[in-house]
Amino acid sequence: MRRHEFEPGKLVVGLVLLGGCAAYLAAARGVWHFPFFALLPALGVGFCAAGAVSFLAYLMRRRRSRGTEPTGPDGPGPR
Template structure:
């Protein structure tokens, strides 16, 4: 299996969307009552946090690549 780079932004988005799905599944199963609008801040917040994590990860990887490239060419 080929290796791929870890993308923590996708992990964060997946966790928040899974939490939203579990919340609605619990509501559908009758375990608790969830208002329809309760999921909006969970999904929106999760996607915003995932975007911030992806942006930060991209910056860190770019900086490491630039630093690694500068050391090799010298």
């Protein structure tokens, strides 16, 4: 199996959607009551948070790749 990069934004989106599903399941079982329209703004805020996390991860990945020295065909560059 190929390794892939960790994408924290997708993790946050998954957690937001699982939270929304849990809220609707709790409302369906009668455990918790909330207005149905209250979940849409909460999901919107969660998606905005996921976008911010993705952007921060992109910036950190970009900074890390900029800090490495380029390597030539003979190995590491001069120091």
